Amino acid sequence: MTTVSTLPEVVTVRAPAKVNLELRVGPRRADGYHGLATVFQAVSLHDEVSVSRSDEWQVVAAGHYADLIPSGTDNIAVRAAQLVAERGGIDEALTIRIDKDIPVAGGMAGGSADAAATLLACDQLWGLALDRDELSELAAELGSDVPFPLLGGNLMGSGRGEQLTPVLARGSFNWVFAVSGTGLSTPEVYAEIDRLRADADVPEPRVSARLMAALRRGDAEALGSALANDLQDAAFSLRPELRELCEAGVDFGALGAIVSGSGPTVAFLTASHEAALDLSVSLSAAALCRDIRRAKGPVHGAHVVPAPRTPV
Ligand SMILES: C[C@](O)(CO)[C@H](O)COP(=O)(O)OP(=O)(O)OC[C@H]1O[C@@H](n2ccc(N)nc2=O)[C@H](O)[C@@H]1O
Numbered sequence: 001m002t003t004v005s006t007l008p009e010v011v012t013v014r015a016p017a018k019v020n021l022e023l024r025v026g027p028r029r030a031d032g033y034h035g036l037a038t039v040f041q042a043v044s045l046h047d048e049v050s051v052s053r054s055d056e057w058q059v060v061a062a063g064h065y066a067d068l069i070p071s072g073t074d075n076i077a078v079r080a081a082q083l084v085a086e087r088g089g090i091d092e093a094l095t096i097r098i099d100k101d102i103p104v105a106g107g108m109a110g111g112s113a114d115a116a117a118t119l120l121a122c123d124q125l126w127g128l129a130l131d132r133d134e135l136s137e138l139a140a141e142l143g144s145d146v147p148f149p150l151l152g153g154n155l156m157g158s159g160r161g162e163q164l165t166p167v168l169a170r171g172s173f174n175w176v177f178a179v180s181g182t183g184l185s186t187p188e189v190y191a192e193i194d195r196l197r198a199d200a201d202v203p204e205p206r207v208s209a210r211l212m213a214a215l216r217r218g219d220a221e222a223l224g225s226a227l228a229n230d231l232q233d234a235a236f237s238l239r240p241e242l243r244e245l246c247e248a249g250v251d252f253g254a255l256g257a258i259v260s261g262s263g264p265t266v267a268f269l270t271a272s273h274e275a276a277l278d279l280s281v282s283l284s285a286a287a288l289c290r291d292i293r294r295a296k297g298p299v300h301g302a303h304v305v306p307a308p309r310t311p312v
């Protein structure tokens with residue numbers, strides 16, 4: 001008996017945002033990147049990417065932050081799809097629909113999530129059956145943050161952030177994210193840390209034992225006080241108002257506050273779902289940011305879903 005396998009007409013993949021629980025930045029390397037020691041946690045803000053065959057390449061954006069992403073071939077999702085096409089020897093154009101719920105240029109790796117989602121979606125659409133290692137290799141070509149949202153959970157990142165290893169972790173954490181009206185450019189934030197540390201002797205980056213112990217125990221209070229980000233001073237230097245936002249959240253009861261990645265989103269860890277709701281109300285009343293989003297972490301990495309959450 002022969003089996004006939006038909007390729008799908010459309011594939012939708014959901015991929016998560018991230019927060020760096022700890023981000024240690026080493027000296028600038030000869031290739032322009034910085035060596036990192038970081039712990040990523042995937043959180044429940046998701047973008048969805050749907051791919052289907054088309055006469056020409058196009059990006060259709062929907063969702064909360066649709067207006068803020070490029071609609072042309074400079075969208076990282078198009079670059080991701082073209083990379084898979086090249087790997088698979090495919091000569092087809094696609095329509096890529098992005099349902100954008102992850103803040104843009106916010107330090108939450110939203111573009112990276114879209115790239116990771118697109119890699120997986122194209123693999124399924126074209127029936128290539130690339131394995132996780134091949135997808136991770138393509139992901140690393142697209143950006144340092146792209147391999148993480150393929151896998152999700154809690155992972156340690158080294159190298160320029162693209163080399164991932166498991167960490168022992170338990171528990172589920174309640175986050176509140178304060179999203180700014182204007183994004184920050186990741187290269188500019190790295191350039192600012194170089195400027196601020198120009199005269200300093202920068203050690204090799206290392207994640208603290210305190211943070212690892214807090215994660216191992218699933219202890220939110222200990223995790224709150226262990227959150228750390230070497231890029232935070234650079235983000236404060238470029239956006240002084242972020243310092244006030246961090247302090248306000250802690251005054252309102254957060255267990256810890258940290259600039260997410262290269263910012264300007266600020267992540268607040270809270271003790272419970274109810275505490276997250278209370279903090280959201282207080283932050284809203286203080287009117288210090290554009291948007292307030294709640295999420296839980298960790299969540300799974302990129303995965304196929306049967307249909308997009310908003311109708312096409
Ligand atoms: C800040 C983080 O989000 C923390 O996870 C990431 O390090 C950023 O990763 P990303 O946005 O995927 O960055 P990439 O697209 O790889 O690189 C963009 C630019 O950021 C700077 N960059 C990025 C990663 C890294 N380890 N060192 C760097 O100096 C470089 O100037 C680089 O040209």
Ligand SMILES: Nc1ncnc2c1ncn2[C@@H]1O[C@H](COP(=O)(O)OP(=O)(O)OP(=O)(O)O)[C@@H](O)[C@H]1O
Nearest residue numbers: 075076104105106107108109110111112114145186
């Ligand atoms: N699909 C996409 N989604 C978001 N931004 C995109 C996308 N494609 C290209 N971009 C461009 O990439 C820039 C960075 O966007 P992104 O949302 O990934 O930033 P980020 O969350 O700060 O990234 P990271 O945390 O990985 O440094 C944006 O300013 C935008 O112009």
